[in-house]
Amino acid sequence: MGAIYFDNAATSWPKPPTVSAAMVDCVREAGGNPGRSGHRLSIAAARVVTSAREALAELFNADDPSRIVFAHNATHALNLALHGTLRPGHHVVTTGLEHNSVMRPLRHLETLGVEVTVVPCGPDGMLDMDSARRAFRSNTRLLVATHASNVAGSVLPVSALATIAHEHGALALVDAAQTAGAIPIDVGHAEVDLLAFTGHKSLLGPTGTGGLYVRSGVALTPLIRGGTGSASAHETQPDFLPDAHESGTLNVAGIAGLNAGVRFVRETGLGSIQAHEQALATRFCDGARQIEGVSLYGPSSAADRTGVVSFTIAGTTPSEVGLLLDDSFGIMARTGLHCSPSAHKSIGTFPDGTVRFSFGWFNTAEEIDASLVALREIATWAASNARGTSWTA
Amino acid sequence: MGSVERERDVVDGLISFFASQHAMRAEVVLARGGLRSRLVPGPRELSPNCGVALRFDYAEREKAVALLAARSVRIDGVHFYQPRTDAWRGRS
Numbered sequence: 001m002g003a004i005y006f007d008n009a010a011t012s013w014p015k016p017p018t019v020s021a022a023m024v025d026c027v028r029e030a031g032g033n034p035g036r037s038g039h040r041l042s043i044a045a046a047r048v049v050t051s052a053r054e055a056l057a058e059l060f061n062a063d064d065p066s067r068i069v070f071a072h073n074a075t076h077a078l079n080l081a082l083h084g085t086l087r088p089g090h091h092v093v094t095t096g097l098e099h100n101s102v103m104r105p106l107r108h109l110e111t112l113g114v115e116v117t118v119v120p121c122g123p124d125g126m127l128d129m130d131s132a133r134r135a136f137r138s139n140t141r142l143l144v145a146t147h148a149s150n151v152a153g154s155v156l157p158v159s160a161l162a163t164i165a166h167e168h169g170a171l172a173l174v175d176a177a178q179t180a181g182a183i184p185i186d187v188g189h190a191e192v193d194l195l196a197f198t199g200h201k202s203l204l205g206p207t208g209t210g211g212l213y214v215r216s217g218v219a220l221t222p223l224i225r226g227g228t229g230s231a232s233a234h235e236t237q238p239d240f241l242p243d244a245h246e247s248g249t250l251n252v253a254g255i256a257g258l259n260a261g262v263r264f265v266r267e268t269g270l271g272s273i274q275a276h277e278q279a280l281a282t283r284f285c286d287g288a289r290q291i292e293g294v295s296l297y298g299p300s301s302a303a304d305r306t307g308v309v310s311f312t313i314a315g316t317t318p319s320e321v322g323l324l325l326d327d328s329f330g331i332m333a334r335t336g337l338h339c340s341p342s343a344h345k346s347i348g349t350f351p352d353g354t355v356r357f358s359f360g361w362f363n364t365a366e367e368i369d370a371s372l373v374a375l376r377e378i379a380t381w382a383a384s385n386a387r388g389t390s391w392t393a
Numbered sequence: 394m395g396s397v398e399r400e401r402d403v404v405d406g407l408i409s410f411f412a413s414q415h416a417m418r419a420e421v422v423l424a425r426g427g428l429r430s431r432l433v434p435g436p437r438e439l440s441p442n443c444g445v446a447l448r449f450d451y452a453e454r455e456k457a458v459a460l461l462a463a464r465s466v467r468i469d470g471v472h473f474y475q476p477r478t479d480a481w482r483g484r485s
């Protein structure tokens with residue numbers, strides 16, 4: 001067996017062949033600047049962008065594609081949403097599972113006078129809903145919650161959280177970095193006000209793509225301002241979407257690839273993708289539980305999780321396991337804290353972290369079985385070797 | 394494994410960094426200075442700061458540090474490093 005890629009939560013690999021083909025085609029045939037000029041190449045580029053916006057709106061069941069704002073990635077989209085809604089004196093509620101893409105902007109906003117409440121999560125990576133309900137105050141402006149943990153793989157009930165937020169007059173922002181393209185998201189049904197997504201994970205697009213869905217009626221202060229190709233006579237930023245938040249030339253070739261990725265997801269079927277990744281996670285967890293020395297983290301039920309699984313092996317460290325998997329078994333995984341110290345504190349694996357396997361559409365049951373053989377060998381070795389390496393600082 | 398294959402040389406020194414960008418830059422600087430090195434996942438026991446470290450010949454540490462300082466590449470630490478995982482090389 002060749003290389004096994006189990007790092008889809010960092011970025012998905014491989015991509016459908018249509019993704020790279022669309023990017024090459026875009027550079028060759030649609031190389032103008034979208035929305036800037038009226039000539040054929042500019043219009044061809046604008047068609048690419050419009051097509052991608054429509055595909056994303058349909059995927060998320062957003063009725064108006066202009067409410068999809070393109071961004072560099074989910075972090076960019078989250079910063080736009082957080083800085084665009086929160087002001088000194090506001091209160092924000094978040095969870096103990098958040099990635100630093102949420103926690104670092106929030107900790108910065110805290111220094112500017114925004115109050116932050118972090119609702120704790122259990123060692124299984126699930127949120128205490130009663131604590132969440134009690135966290136809201138009269139000045140709570142925003143709830144921000146990850147749809148699924150990038151460490152534990154646990155899926156949060158974002159629809160119920162959004163309902164609680166609305167009951168308290170707050171907006172609901174969902175970080176869908178780990179779920180867009182992996183599990184169905186219906187922004188209409190879930191009553192999510194803001195949804196940040198990345199293009200390069202389960203949507204199967206290239207890096208440097210992502211965006212933010214903004215519900216109609218939700219006003220956001222722009223993160224950056226500049227040329228949009230629209231309202232050019234004015235030196236003030238346009239107030240209509242998506243232009244208000246899309247200053248500067250877009251990553252058109254990347255968006256072309258994202259468009260192809262989203263269309264692949266829709267043609268394959270989100271239900272099929274979710275079922276496949278859950279089946280792989282279940283097969284892995286069932287096998288790993290039989291290996292002495294392996295500890296699994298996250299929810300026990302397959303229904304509550306994505307294709308992300310964290311584990312440790314007794315007698316060895318995550319970084320050792322990651323090195324052995326790559327060097328000796330050709331298995332690529334991510335080890336450590338996964339940019340989410342808060343989540344690791346919640347599941348009790350801070351500061352050492354875990355080994356994370358994240359399965360994607362292109363992974364197979366045979367790859368899961370090969371990884372279990374590797375883990376058994378590493379666990380046996382770790383159990384029979386005294387801890388300690390010969391190094392000096 | 395094609396493009397994802399990693400060089401399997403074993404060397405006994407390790408330079409840790411504060412950011413992986415620094416490690417990537419250091420690899421280029423050392424190569425231009427005639428020193429072989431290899432990017433590896435950063436062992437957390439030595440440096441919690443960065444996911445990538447650089448293995449190199451520990452005997453060349455003074456030259457390596459001088460090369461990196463001359464190019465203003467920031468490093469976290471220089472370590473003698475012979476992890477027990479090296480014993481796995483070639484067995485699978």
